[in-house]
Amino acid sequence: MCFGSCAKCLGGTLIPLALFGLVANILLFFPGGKVIDNNSHLSEEVWYFGGILGSGVLMIFPVLVFLGLKNNDCYGCCGNESCGKRMAMFTSVIFAAIGFVGAGYSFVISAISINKGPKCLVANATWTYPFQNGDYLSDHALWSKCEKPPNVVPWNLTLFSILLVIGGIQMILCAIQAINGLLGTLCGECHRGCCGREGPV
Template sequence: MCTGSCAKCLGGTLIPLAVLGFLANILLFFPGGKVINNNNNLSDEVWYFGGIIGSGVLMIFPALVFLGLKNNDCCGCCGNEGCGKRFAMFTSTIFAVIGFLGAGYSFVISAVSINKGPKCLTSNSTWSYPFQSGDYLNNQDLWSQCLEPPDVVPWNLTLFSILLIIGGVQMVLCAIQVINGLLGTLCGDCQCCGCCGGDGPV
């Protein structure tokens, strides 16, 4: 099995996840699908750009690096090109760590926001966080405490849950590439070429 092929597969999976995370974060700026009059009334976690920066931008670069690791000739990694392939796999490991940290950032921001609940207009005519430590998650009757924006609770809960799942999946994929990249650094790109044993192509 080629470690480059594995990296390409991971990169191809990370790209749509990054785009989805980016779009989910954009939608959070429109609570309930509506344009809000004052941006200060948005939840603080929306402005941390977990989906845009963490699961989005910081994930695109590793994904592109992973996609570029595999060429069409599996056994082209042997011979004089072996050193270059090993260095490329080592570089991919560094990018995988960056991607892991970005996804972790998005994951943490999403978890905090889900537990905290959204910022909304309450019955005392102030914009605040009416929920305490996730108490609203199991009691939808509490959602009525948010008067505006309409449907802000399910909107934020759904989108931040999506970001939470995306961040978790991205962390797993980047962790796999860290291991894959280290194997590629030690053994070269393809086991089918006998790179580990130094016997050349088979």
């Protein structure tokens, strides 16, 4: 198995996922596609930056390491050839763990927000969280509780669902690379890549 080629494939897949996570989190600052006049009216989970920090920034480091393994023919970590193939693969395991934690953070924040529902203006002119334990997910009639911002319920639900899926996929990919990196650390040889390539690790 060519562990360096596999890592490159995983790193390339993580790039668009990280970008989608960043965009989705940024859009959450504009509920219903509108600019809100008071930031305190935003759901507090938006300010946890799950998509920006977890699925975005923290994913940059694993991506660079995964792509660098193949680019450097896996003979060095961080461009230092003296580290050796096995050390380079072991380094990728550490960064895969960092990516897993970041994706997990985004996943958990998204799940909490989906269950909690958005913050919105209700009938008594109060900004609050009108839903309980995800009851609005199965009863769309409850969405009318939110008077403002317009369409905030489907907006938040859609974007946090996207972040949930992205975080889940990123966790799986980072877990695969952790296993791939451990095998590369132990084996240190390349026979056939998971992407159909051959060559040194």
